[in-house]
Amino acid sequence: MEKLIAKYRKEGFKLTPQRLAILKFLEGNTSHPSAMDIYSEVKDAYPTLSFATVYNTLQALRNKGEILEITINPQKTHYDPNSKPHHHIICIKCKKIGDIFKDYSKVLQLPYDVVSEFKPLGNHIDFYGICMRCRKKERRYKL
Amino acid sequence: MEKLIAKYRKEGFKLTPQRLAILKFLEGNTSHPSAMDIYSEVKDAYPTLSFATVYNTLQALRNKGEILEITINPQKTHYDPNSKPHHHIICIKCKKIGDIFKDYSKVLQLPYDVVSEFKPLGNHIDFYGICMRCRKKERRYKL
């Protein structure tokens, strides 16, 4: 965290208390929060916090490649502070999102007609499934 | 198309002229239109068309599994009338979306810790890349 902060300062990215609070909230966070989630949390410590600041900070971090946008939910964007490329698995019942750290690039060969039209740079997989909790719930109803 | 319409009628899905126009617009359409795209097009033939009808119809078709939602763009949902499972490749410059018809399920083995937490049901891959047109444009600027 300290190193990151020094790097930001060097880049001319001003470290305001609000931004530090947002960074702290995001650090190691695997809950895939929305802008609202971040706002609610940080607002407790900084009651004058505005959405503009949250969005502004998220945009800056996205441009730096420090966080990833998750667009699974058409209602609102979620953010993932883990910038290492990884994939997601979403429970089709409760929408819980799990992380998958595995690189499939080598096995994802694209068909010829696609390669001739696009130069591929990366990939992201959304797996769909049902999580433990929801599976247990389903069973309960069936019995 | 005729068969599909007969099927819909049997299911009690009323085939109004507006719906037929939407279905006709979507049939074989590979442009991944947004609700607005559909509205604009069909409005020409049915000037009283409302967004409610477009969304209502899209929702019904989605529930039937006839169309897929594309959530790549956080601004708005796009729709894909090709209900066969397939993947997408998105140009990071112009956002053009291409279709990829290939089943990668067999090579997408999930790590153990994920399988113990989720029962996987399906997957969708978004590839990122740069399309021909944008690559040509880039080259032009560099020279």
Added chain:
DNA sequence: CATATAGATTAGAATAATTCTAATTTAATA
């Protein structure tokens, strides 16, 4: 063919996420 009615359509209002604005404040530097 006329009728009944469940379901569809409509205009416009409501909602919700996100972006914009313009005035004020502040982190970082000198």
Added chain:
DNA sequence: TATTAAATTAGAATTATTCTAATCTATATG
């Protein structure tokens, strides 16, 4: 400590989508 470019703020604006309640109509039935 003063300077200033950049950040913060409240609140307005924007945009996609959903809701509402009144009206209309595709379909099934007599």
